[in-house]
Amino acid sequence: MSAPTTVRLPDGVTVAAHGTCVVSGPALSWLRRLDRAVAELAVGWGATEHQFPPLVPAADLDRMGYFTAFPHLVTMPATLPADEAEVQRFVDGYALGADGTVPVTGLAPMRHALTPAACYPVYAMLREHRADRPTLVTTVATCYRREERFEPLRRQWAFTMREVVCVGSAAEVREFLDRGRTAVDTLRERLGVPGPWEVATDPFFRPQDSGAHLMQQLDPVKHEALAGTLAIASVNLHHDHFGAAFDLGRGDATAHTGCVAFGLERWLAVVAERWGPDPLRWPDPLARSAGGPQ
Structure with missing residues (x-):
């Protein structure tokens, strides 16, 4: 991983020596309130909150096709x-x-x-689950992706991701993602960091050789919420990929899945750009109305 880009960081954020940042004090308190805002929203939708260990069995990632699609991002714990x-x-x-x-x-x-996405343990947990109604789960995790460059708070080897996952029919998942997109826009307005949505593709290994990459271009399934040029949240439609991999059922059919993801450190970066480095002057993520700094 290359050396970090020099940027103005929020008060309470320092750069560590290994492609991550340390968050402390009011910045950490604000980050936790942001996560709480999303978690409370998800629970209000009917999601059950889970906490998973940071280790994902290689066999589960293999079922997902992760090792062939994203081998350049994988971090594995080594033992003697x-x-x-x-x-x-x-x-x-x-x-x-x-x-x-x-x-x-x-x-x-x-x-x-080490888990590369907060939602991955959800599908393995629900293995062979058959449901007669949508299943919603929310979780937060430290995720690990060995990116080729380090940009503090923006692109890190280890970062925090809050996700809300829906397992259901194709129509139920699409309705859930529409609701998630509206929720992201409401939160962005509350914090004063509005921006457009952009069709995106995942960072596949050798995308020119990837059939999955081509399918994402033909049938956009990932949309990112931008603040400036930085994606701070995304809505992701998986169709029945995880449903088929883990034998998830919705009624008599293979379940579809989708998730709404928030890269929490990235919100620190863009809110600091908008309101300055002092977290005590930032809008409160838990406030129920839009507005300026509190």
């Missing part, structure tokens, strides 16, 4: 073999490199990845 002799071999040869690298002689099999 359980064999005592292998561990001793590591200890005997250990010396941290001058560039901060750990000398590894061997690794245990890697069966998990």
